[in-house]
Amino acid sequence: MSTTTNVPVTAPVLTENEQLAQINSDYTERYGFHDAENYLYKAPKGINKEIVEKISEFKSEPQWMRDFRLKALEHFFAKPQPTWGSPMLAEVDYDDIHYFVRASERAERSWDDVPEDVKNTFDRLGIPEAERKFLSGVGAQYESEVVYHQVNKDLEAQGVIFMDMDTALREHEEIVKQYFATIIPANDNKLSALNSAVWSGGSFVYVPPGVKVEMPLQAYFRINTESMGQFERTLIIADEGSYVHYVEGCTAPTYSANSLHSAVVELIAKPGARIRYTTVQNWSTNVFNLVTKRAVAETDATVEWVDCNLGSKLTMKYPSVYLTGERAHGEILSIAFAGKGQHQDAGGKIIHAAPNTTSNIFAKSISKDGGRGSYRGLLEIAKGAHGSKSKVVCDALLLDEFSRSDTYPTIRISEDDVNVGHEATVSKVGEDQLFYLMSHGISEEEASKLIVNGFIEPITKELPMEYAVEMNRLIELQMEGSIG
């Protein structure tokens, strides 16, 4: 993720059609390539009890996990497909998905032991390089399973556990059993039920009391095959007074058939702990990204979600924080960029369940070329959560008259002594702003980029430097040719 390319300051003069064709033009080159399929196992398309049993058998799981999966499958079949959110949801064909693909035998601790073509993929994505430069640990998932996992030796010596979820179930079964699915039960929603039935890979992080993990841990998720389903499961437990920053990125090749990414992510911040979870989602535009993410923050704990959604065909994702302990703090920073044919239905939820808790939700969406950006959020202050404070700000920027922005905010307050603010704006790139910048000799395209960068800057400044650079580059690429 640390590789950058120089974007020319002055773009060549192109016709509108040429400019439109240029959008995401380097996705295929940078992320959209795919490898030959030299797999150890690839499940046939479709989901049934046999597939779920096969996954459990492959992983030699304990009986309780096998039972959990089978019960979740029943919930998945029993629950109807949601009808809210996006009309695109009706296009998800659960029978046209491969639910399990095994690319390598195990999660290796050296890149040299990872199958060569898989290693080459991650080399092209810049993961080993980023690991050397600025990360405390890396997990790399290819299709259904993690192929590489490594954590800094000093952290390991301090008792930090960072490993793929399958290994964690084998090596730390008791901790996994204690927390798994307590934040997001299998039956929470149809997609969490599906994930619970067929989950594979993902990260397990445990940070002991008082340990601060100064450099981020990163997971990178890669889909390679067509019509693939990726269902990773992540569980992060930050024990008392500890700190961890976890970063995830994701890409896939561009195919005509749709793929499905449906993760479940559970975070537990114990008293005084802080977890920051950053996502830079850049799936190809044939991926349905339907993810459930939820955190609990106990007394004096802080959970921050920094959620950047650039890719995918449809994303529906609303990271949430339950503030269950007094003075807990929750923060959701969300950017969504919806281009042609994309619907980014993103937002967040904060539940104030204890007194004197505080929260912020800052959501920004940019829509262009007929893309649709939706903010969907919930702010709830429960009875007894007196003295709580919250601020919700959602801003949308429309870059043309074909694009769409929707805002669906819900606020429920059951306590009198609270302070809640909500602001929402929808704006177009203003003629006067463009005129002002162009009068200073800046081209229209550059002026437009500057306005967009200024719009998202409050969130990109929260990203680690390397990711902020990458994010700005991606946004610039999306913006290429946006002036017709």
Added chain:
Amino acid sequence: MTEIVDICTLQDLPPGAMRLVEYDGLEIGVFNCAGTVYAIEDRCSHDDGPLVEGILDQQACTIECPRHGALFDLKTGNPRTLPAYQPVDTFPVIIDNDLIKLEVE
């Protein structure tokens, strides 16, 4: 004021069975958990859905809300998983010879 309400005989509520009792505007779920009877408010504190239509785990002594999967401890009424985060009321159970009775305020 506490009232004692007759529910049914133990034979009518064998281990693994549960039933809804409506009394004076209250809806109470009564559960036989491996031979011990518990009674809690029949309301998921997450979104007010009924609990007695859920899955009873006799070993863990929990009821799972059928709507979003929140697990409630039948002994305490406390949620063991999200999305519920507030407890529901519990009711003392009296076994009088063979008869199950509840104390209701």
